[in-house]
Amino acid sequence: MNTSTPELPFPEPAIISVNGVDLEVFEAGRENTGNPIVLCHGWPDLAFTWRHQIPALVAAGYHVIAPNQRGFGNSSTPDEIVSYDIEHLTDDLCGLLDYFGYTSATFIGHDWGAFVVWSFTLLHPDRVDRVVALSLPYLARGEMPWLDFMEAAFGSDYYFVHFTKQPGVADAVFDADPARFINNLYRRDEPLTPPKPGMALIEIAQDDSPLGDPLLSERELAVYDSAFTHSGFTGGINWYRNLNRNWHLLAEADPVIHQPALMIYGLRDTVARSEHLSAFVPNVEELSLDSGHWVQQERHRDTTNAILEWLAKNPAS
Numbered sequence: 156m157n158t159s160t161p162e163l164p165f166p167e168p169a170i171i172s173v174n175g176v177d178l179e180v181f182e183a184g185r186e187n188t189g190n191p192i193v194l195c196h197g198w199p200d201l202a203f204t205w206r207h208q209i210p211a212l213v214a215a216g217y218h219v220i221a222p223n224q225r226g227f228g229n230s231s232t233p234d235e236i237v238s239y240d241i242e243h244l245t246d247d248l249c250g251l252l253d254y255f256g257y258t259s260a261t262f263i264g265h266d267w268g269a270f271v272v273w274s275f276t277l278l279h280p281d282r283v284d285r286v287v288a289l290s291l292p293y294l295a296r297g298e299m300p301w302l303d304f305m306e307a308a309f310g311s312d313y314y315f316v317h318f319t320k321q322p323g324v325a326d327a328v329f330d331a332d333p334a335r336f337i338n339n340l341y342r343r344d345e346p347l348t349p350p351k352p353g354m355a356l357i358e359i360a361q362d363d364s365p366l367g368d369p370l371l372s373e374r375e376l377a378v379y380d381s382a383f384t385h386s387g388f389t390g391g392i393n394w395y396r397n398l399n400r401n402w403h404l405l406a407e408a409d410p411v412i413h414q415p416a417l418m419i420y421g422l423r424d425t426v427a428r429s430e431h432l433s434a435f436v437p438n439v440e441e442l443s444l445d446s447g448h449w450v451q452q453e454r455h456r457d458t459t460n461a462i463l464e465w466l467a468k469n470p471a472s
Contacts, residue, residue, distance in 0.1 A: 166182055194208070194263050198394060215466070225239065229385065229386075230386075236397065241405065252282060272288060285414055295410065303399065337376060340360075341369065370449055415469040419444065422446065428443075
C-alpha cells in the first residue's frame with residue numbers, strides 16, 4: 156500500500172444545520188461523490204484527529220465527511236445534558252447523510268466516536284455499509300446500566316462516575332487550561348500498565364511533569380487549544396453523563412452488528428480489548444498496532460494503510 160500520499164491542507168470547515176443543531180464539518184473529496192466515509196472523533200478530540208487519514212482516503216476515491224460532533228469546536232453546544240444522548244448523536248449523523256444525499260456510508264470512529272458508530276449501526280443499520288472502530292470495541296449492554304456497573308466495579312471517584320455525580324468539577328479544571336490538559340493527555344506510547352483509578356484525568360490535567368513525549372506539535376496543539384477554549388469541555392463530558400440513558404435507549408435494538416467491521420487496537424492502550432467481540436460482531440477482523448490510545452495519530456501510516464487495505468478487501472455493497 157502506498158505510504159507516500161501527499162499531505163493536503165486540512166479542509167476548510169463549513170457550518171451545516173442538521174437535527175436542530177449546527178455542525179462544523181470538514182469535507183474533502185467531493186469529486187468522489189457516491190463513495191462516502193464519515194469520520195467520528197472521540198473525547199477530548201476533534202475532526203482534526205483524522206488529518207493524516209483524510210488525504211489518503213480522498214486519494215483512494217472516497218468522499219470524506221468529518222464533523223466536529225455536537226459539543227466540540229464551532230459546533231452547537233446545547234445546555235441540556237440529554238441533548239448529548241446517543242439518540243441525538245446518531246440522529247446528527249443521519250442528518251449529515253441526508254444533507255449530502257446519501258442513503259448510507261462507511262463509518263469510522265475512534266474512542267467515543269467508535270461508541271457512536273457502533274450505536275449508530277444498531278439504531279440505523281440500513282444507513283451503514285461498513286464499520287471501522289479504533290480503540291473502543293463494541294460494548295455489550297449487559298444486565299446493569301453502564302454507569303451503575305462502573306460505580307460498583309471501580310468506585311464513585313472513577314472518572315466516568317465522577318463526571319456525572321460531581322457535575323462541573325472536572326469541567327472547570329479542564330477549562331482552566333485546555334492546552335495544558337490536552338498536551339498532558341496526548342502522549343506517545345502509553346505505558347503497558349493499567350489506568351489509574353478514580354480521578355486520573357484531573358490528576359493528568361494538573362500534572363507538572365507528565366510522562367512520555369508529547370504527541371502534538373506546537374501547531375497541532377494550538378488547534379486543540381483554540382477549539383476547546385471556544386467550546387469548553389462540558390458538552391463532550393455530557394456524552395459520559397448519558398451512558399445510563401444510552402443503555403436504556405439501546406434496549407430494543409438488535410444487539411448484533413451484521414456489517415463487515417474492522418477493529419483496530421493499540422497494544423499500549425489502556426482501553427481493554429474485547430475477548431468476545433465476534434459474538435456481537437460476527438463479520439469482524441481484529442488488528443493490533445504498537446501504539447497507545449491515539450492510534451490514528453501515533454501510528455498514522457500503519458493505521459491509514461490498514462484501513463485502506465481492509466476497505467479494498469471489503470467493498471461497500
